[in-house]
Amino acid sequence: MNLLVIYTHPNHKSLNYAFLQKVLEGSGENSRVSEIQVLDLYEEQFDPVLVFHEHKRRRDMHADPALEKYRNQLKWADKIVFVYPIWWGRPPAMLMGYIDKMFASGFAYRDNGKLLPEGLLKGKSVVCVSTMKGPAHYPLYWLNNAHKALMRKALFQYVGIRKIKFFEFGNMERRNGKQKERLQQIYRYFKSVAR
Template sequence: MKILVIYTHPNHQSLCYAFLQKVLKGSHENPNIKDIQVLDLYEEGFNPLLVFNEHKRRRDMYRDPHLEKYRQQISWADKIVFVYPIWWGRPPAMMLGYIDQLFAANFAYKDKKGLLPEGLLKGKSVVCVSTMKGPANYPLLWLNNSHKILMKKALFSFVGINQVKFFEFGNMESPKGKQTKKLEKIYRYFKKIDC
């Protein structure tokens, strides 16, 4: 199994970064995982801004040469792991900008007759590891599960990825947030995962 880890947080002293390290430690100790690539969007200096004009059309985004490296990473990976905070009930703008540009027509999906497109990323799976200041049930009870609906239904199902696992860790700024226990949970998950 080949894993692409997409890390989206501007601070390497953050709890998100500690979760990234646990993903990597568990993955390196897992004999089922043959190769790992890490894309740190902030460190990479990824430009999340969409630009469309007379020279750059949206329908041609799937062959933009500036994005070729990132398309190759997605094509290469069997499993894509996103590590990020939940800010204002959703992933950071940097990560959404990456998704806007990479999950493009004729690369991630193909329009066809009917309501839904053909997903072109079938066979891949996704794990979302997210942290938030608010309580663990905040997205479910206050936001009607909007984070998971956005990621699973509006994005991943649309491009053919149906196997999606979520770890939403709340109370992460609280002294009673059980951070160590949650970090170990991620480590154990990646150490044992087999597909």
């Protein structure tokens, strides 16, 4: 199994970075994982801003040479892991910009004249590891599960990915937020996860 980990947090001393390390530690001890690549969007200085004009059209984004490296990573991966905080009920703008650019028509899906397009990333699986300051059930009860609906339905299922797992950890800025237990949970999951 090829594992692509997309990390989106500007601080390498953050709890999110600790979660990234546990993903890598567990995956490194998992005999099913043959290779791991990490894409740190901030360290990479990924440009999340979409630009379209008469020389750069949206319909050509799937073939943009500046994004070829990232397309190759997504093609290569069997499992894609996203590690990020939830800010204002959704992933950071940096990650959303990556999604806007990478999950483009002609690469991630193809219009087929039906209600839903043909997903071109079938067979892959996704794990989202996210943290938030608020209570664990805040997105479910206050935001109608907007974060998971956005990621699951509006993105991953749209491009053909059906196997999706969420770890959505709340109260992560509290002293008694069970951070150590959550980190161990992620380590154990990735140590044994299959495709």
